[in-house]
Amino acid sequence: MTDTADASPRSVACRSCGNRLAPTTRRCPACGLRDPATPPAPPPASERAPARSGGGVWRVVAAAVIGALAGAAITTLVFIARPPRTVLVPVATPVAAPPAPAAPAPPPVPAAQPEASRSRGRTDWLFFFKSGDRLVRMSDDAPAGLVLRTEKAHAFADGTAGPAYLVQLPDGGQRFIDADELERGTRLE
Known part of the structure; x- marks a missing residue:
């Protein structure tokens, strides 16, 4: 049951649902949109996105290439301009005989005395361990x-x-x- 008028080149699609309609239709029978054949009005200039200039990507790529070339040139100049590295050769110095000991070494210090007991002489000592530990x-x-x-x-x-x-x-x-x-x-x- 296809209507030949709906498929004719004079039919238009609804902006909302895509249903084919006659251009004079005031309301879409499928979705109920008013004036389905008229294109939407363009947004005001304040809501539109600013126009981008063409070539934005190429500018970024060109800046990256120029930066890399400048870095390579500076690195090359630094390596060319620095003074040559001098190699230091160690000079062998004659070793003098060790001096004779002037004084005998001091006698070794005896082992430290154990720390005096903190509990001796006290009667108020709190015992940490208990019987059976x-x-x-x-x-x-x-x-x-x-x-x-x-x-x-x-x-x-x-x-x-x-x-x-x-x-x-x-x-x-x-x-x-x-x-x-x-x-x-x-x-x-």
Whole structure:
């Protein structure tokens, strides 16, 4: 059911949906657009995009080529204008005999004395370890023993008194160890 009038060269397409219409049609039956045959009005000059001058891409390419050539020319001039590199040859100097030692070396300093215990002579020491704690040495993680009990005031062999831990050693013996000394050198297992 094709109408020959619709397919004639005098028919126009709707601007919105493309439906073929007679040029005198006031409304498109498919989409309802008014005046479907009239072309849209051009936008005002303020909304139009500014006209671009032709050759914008070529200007960018030409600027890049000129910049590359200028960089190459400057680099060439720098290498040509710099002074030649001189090669330094090391000169062998005669080695003098080492001087005789003027004075004998000072005697070696004896090993530093261990730091004095901070716990000796104190009665208000707060014990870090408690009974039943297994201890290892901080230096090599070797077993240091098991804490059996703590004493607030223990008389040591050197005549001083202070807080101490009674520790069962790994070899089976028991020994009182100064609280500060044990806390500095061991940690919990």
